Amino acid sequence: MQWSDVFATRNARMKASEIRELLKLLDQPDIISFAGGIPDPELFPAEAFSKALATAMQPGQAKVALQYSVSEGYRPLREWIAGRMADLGVSCDADNILITSGSQQALDYLGKLMLSPDDTALVTWPSYLGALGAFNAYEPRYARLDPFSNESPELLKAQAGAAGGAIKFAYLSPDFANPTGETLSLAGREALLDQAEALGIAIIEDAAYQSLRFDGDSIPPILALDVARNGGIERTRTIYCGTFSKTLSPGLRVGWVCAAKDVIGRLVLMKQAADLHSPTLNQIATNDVARALFDEHVNRLRTVYSARRDRMIAALEREMPANVHFTRPEGGMFIWVTLDPSIDAAELLARAVRDARVAFVPGGAFFADGSGRNTLRLSFSCASDQQIDEGIRRLGEMLKAPAAR
Missing domain, CATH: 3.40.640.10 (Type I PLP-dependent aspartate aminotransferase-like (Major domain))
Structure with a gap:
């Protein structure tokens, strides 16, 4: 069976998500990952959900929840x-x-x-x-x-x-x-x-x-x-x-x-x-x-994530070469980094994972025309203070090395 003969033409425009592929790196314990834009699982309101799910499965309510x-x-x-x-x-x-x-x-x-x-x-x-x-x-x-x-x-x-x-x-x-x-x-x-x-x-x-x-x-x-x-x-x-x-x-x-x-x-x-x-x-x-x-939980997230943002910005200010620029977000989970135009972030990622054991998302994936090759996205939501300091230090060393220029 030649499946390509029956697939719709739109399939040619459907591509694997680079981010979803990079999430597989989270299973490697020695990788410092700034790739996945995901919430910190340690902050999930797990106990509240456990109680809510148990209540939903009580007699009477379960007839609604499972129907x-x-x-x-x-x-x-x-x-x-x-x-x-x-x-x-x-x-x-x-x-x-x-x-x-x-x-x-x-x-x-x-x-x-x-x-x-x-x-x-x-x-x-x-x-x-x-x-x-x-x-x-x-x-x-x-x-x-x-x-x-x-x-x-x-x-x-x-x-x-x-x-x-x-x-x-x-x-x-x-x-x-x-x-x-x-x-x-x-x-x-x-x-x-x-x-x-x-x-x-x-x-x-x-x-x-x-x-x-x-x-x-x-x-x-x-x-x-x-x-x-x-x-x-x-x-x-x-x-x-x-x-x-x-x-x-x-x-x-x-x-x-x-x-x-x-x-x-x-x-x-x-x-x-x-x-x-x-x-x-x-x-x-x-x-x-x-x-x-909801409000109480979101306030906790803001406290934790804002501290991690501050930590990452401080690390970037300390470790990045002078020709590297980055955003300073007022919220969310991401910092956007612009490198020297001569640097391809996808190639940098391959070297960073291999040599420095650090992961991020190359910026070209976010451009509809595939441009922005000298940009990358960092997520601070799941990184500890130690991981932020060490991971950004390693990236900074790579970008300062002659091979990165």
Whole structure:
């Protein structure tokens, strides 16, 4: 059987995630890994989940937890999320919320909903690798997202038309973005709304790290600004993707979409066709834990992660050559490093793993056009103080060596 003869053409654009491959290095005890952008498992609220799952399996409740359920998701959880969205400036109700299997599934559904082959998606440069992977299956063209671009909407539309499609949406992670750790300013968010209105496109707001602000002034979500402009969520163009993966648990795969009901209704149909609904038991447990300790737990994460960020920035300042530059995020899990243009971070990784036993993610994977070869992403979320100091020291030594120049 020649399977390639029956595969759809879109498979040519589906590639293995470099990050998922690098996570295998975590099983090697002598590797200092700054690669995986994952929460520290030592900080999971395991005891609270154990109690919540046990409660969900009690007689009576188990009949709900183990049964088929509605595609929209467990209503008490959707109501809790709607309340949190209201706290962020987005007045909505449970029917504006769809529970997904992590926000990654939401990105896949949104690509399927809006992208036809050769349509254009505006994405940040660099952008979240998982979003590019989700959208790739629907065969889009990518163009650089720049809220302050001087290019006219007519020119952008003409370029998309010449490529055989239309501009459908702008995708970004505005808070402590993966991979750069950078945050889009309030002015940038307002400019993006202006640009999207002029182009007549949607905005996909990936808010995976929104809760993990360590310092600096909080900025309203783009959806909140959209609601304020247009007088209600049903008149907005922004689709907000949230998740519990970076706060409570990634393994339970509970995320959500908050948007106008017209959008939610179409996504529900996709959910019905794809997997019927996300696991009810996981949703019940997440609802119980979120209601019991979400704010308290997130405050603990901020304390721990901010200290690790500070430690890594101090180590980079101490160990890196003068021609190495890096971001200073106000939250999240990542620091973005820009090397001398002559250095290929993928080649550096191979040497770093072999000779220094240190891992990171080469930056080229985050660019839709494969550029950015002299950049890399470091994650501080799972590293101890000793690992940060030693790992950054080893990287600094490699970059100062003649072979790295």
